[in-house]
Amino acid sequence: MCSTDSSKDIVPTADSAMQQVYFLYSDHHDWLYSWLRHRLGNAADAADLAHDAFLRLIIKPAPRGFANFGEARAYLRTMAQGMCINLWHRREIERAWLDTLAAWPEALAPSPERQVMVLEALHEIGTMLLDLPPKAARAFLMAAACQMTDKEVAEALGVSSRMVRKYGFP
Amino acid sequence: MEQAAEWYALLRSGEATHDDHARWQSWLEHSSDHRLAWQYVETISRSFEPIHATPDPRQTADGLWAANSRVIQRRRILTSIVALAGTGLFGWATWRHTPLPGIVLAQMADHHTATGEQREVVLSDGTHVWLNTATALNEAYHASLRRLCLITGEILIDTATDPQRPFVVDTPQGRLRALGTRFTVRLESDKTFLGVYQGSVEITSAAGTSSLIQAGQQTRFTTDASAAVEPADSARETWSRGVLVAWDMTLGDVVKELRRYRSGYLGIAPEVAGLRVFGSFPLRDTDDTLTMLASALPIRIQRTLPWWVSIEARTDADPHR
Incomplete structure (x- = not known):
């Protein structure tokens, strides 16, 4: 945010920023929507995400703007990929959590507020783990979620505890 | 690490x-x-605490692992279809969700303080800036503009005058332009808090709306909306002298404030959170503050571990009163 580029010292006025987004929208919205619909296989989700993508550009414009058409498209596509993955991730985690809940006797089920908290925590942790090497992610998850010692994790994964310690914190 | x-x-x-x-x-x-x-x-x-509280943490974690594995599968397919143009951005998008980048950014900042630390910095133009606990600040002075970027935490600023170069503070929610002043800026999760003690400050939010906050006023704003302006709480300014002034604050609010100055866990039992607190307390040694609170209020400080402290109601059976 704090670059030494002095041209950025001028706050973009609402007008020029809005105008940029408007041009981006008319150039790329239809393309983005069909790209998303193809990947998601669902028109409503695609429309939502396409809308979100432009909303994000209004709130937080690309750091250096776009030099040309191709650059804008590459940026939008990368952003859309991230959004697709995020959407799938949320749904997968929610599904897994509902399955887990269903496996417990009703008497043990946490309160609805608690359930929401767990879901939020699962999403946060899940997102963090997505970017770790799988083995390290697994070891860390076992240690932290199940409160297992390095030794117990090592036994469960069939590796040495020295290896588990090497994975360490993400 | x-x-x-x-x-x-x-x-x-x-x-x-x-x-x-x-x-x-x-x-x-x-x-x-x-x-x-x-x-x-x-x-x-x-962040794992909610999971520990589930009936079977192992099962919960296994569910998460299965969900993540499925997503990784799909991600592989998605990203192999399209050429990976600009992987950097995607990496950044997920990276942003973890607390680490905040810490990395903070350590790379021009000026920063650790939790519990406070520091005064004098900038090249004579402007004084006090950094509160866990704060990171970048300085970008140019020929035509004096600009600070607050990355995290809280600052109090006493600006030096320079008619040639405006003085601004940028936050994720917008820009604050000082008009000869003393003011404090604090980042809250998705808001910027601004309190003005002298002069006035003009806010331009990221969405482009602007408003003028006068001395004796404070407000909070997000990227596109700003909350009502209220009278400035001048006690807020005293942190720059290492003092927390509580004037009819609830103990719960005092604890919330103290947490910003401490690493580790500081808990409070709900039955004492509503107690009213009057007095001024040292922020440089929050353990001292806790001791002072315990001598003035019917509470007990339970130190399970040095970094695991909770405040509970005092019972008659307690040995130290």
């Missing part, structure tokens, strides 16, 4: 001796980097 993780593993294992605790303490005291690393390790560990 590795050391912090090792300490964490040791303290968690239940095999730590008194000596270990003492060595861990001095490791913490040794440098602010250590405290920052420890704070990071703790933040992550804390």
Whole structure:
């Protein structure tokens, strides 16, 4: 945010920023929507995400703007990929959590507020783990979620505890 | 970071001796980097708490693992279809969700303080800036503009006059332009808090709306909306002198404030959270503050571990009164 580029010292006025987004929208919205619909296989989700993508550009414009058409498209596509993955991730985690809940006797089920908290925590942790090497992610998850010692994790994964310690914190 | 993780593993294992605790303490005291690393390790560990409270944490974690594996599969397919143009951005998008980048950004900042630390900085134009606990600030002075970027935390500014160069503070929510002033800026999760004590400050939010806040007023704003302007709480300014002034604050609010100055867990029992507190307390040593509170209020400070402290109601059976 704090670059030494002095041209950025001028706050973009609402007008020029809005105008940029408007041009981006008319150039790329239809393309983005069909790209998303193809990947998601669902028109409503695609429309939502396409809308979100432009909303994000209004709130937080690309750091250096776009030099040309191709650059804008590459940026939008990368952003859309991230959004697709995020959407799938949320749904997968929610599904897994509902399955887990269903496996417990009703008497043990946490309160609805608690359930929401767990879901939020699962999403946060899940997102963090997505970017770790799988083995390290697994070891860390076992240690932290199940409160297992390095030794117990090592036994469960069939590796040495020295290896588990090497994975360490993400 | 590795050391912090090792300490964490040791303290968690239940095999730590008194000596270990003492060595861990001095490791913490040794440098602010250590405290920052420890704070990071703790933040992550804390995010696991809701899972520990489920009937079967192992099963919950297995469900998460299965969900993540499925997503990784799909991600592989998605990203192999399209050429990976600009992987950097995607990496950044997920990276942003973890607390780590905040810490990395903070450590790379021009001026920063650790948790519990406060510092005064005098900038090249004579402007005074006080950094409160866990704060990071970048300085970008140019020929035509004096600009500060607040990355995290809270600052109090006493600007020097320079008619040629406006003075601004940028936050994720917008820009603050000082018109000869003393004011405080604090980042809250998705808001910027602004309190003006002298002169006035003009806010331009990221969405382009602007408003003028006069001396004696305070407000909060997000990227596109700003809350009502209210009278400035001048007690808020006293942190720059290392003092927390509580004037009819609830104990719950005092604790919330103290937490910003401490690493580790500081809990409070709900039955004492509503007690009213009057007085001024040292922020440089929050343990002292807790002791002072305990002598004035019917509460007891329970120190389970040096970094695990909770405030409970005092019962008659308590030995120390």
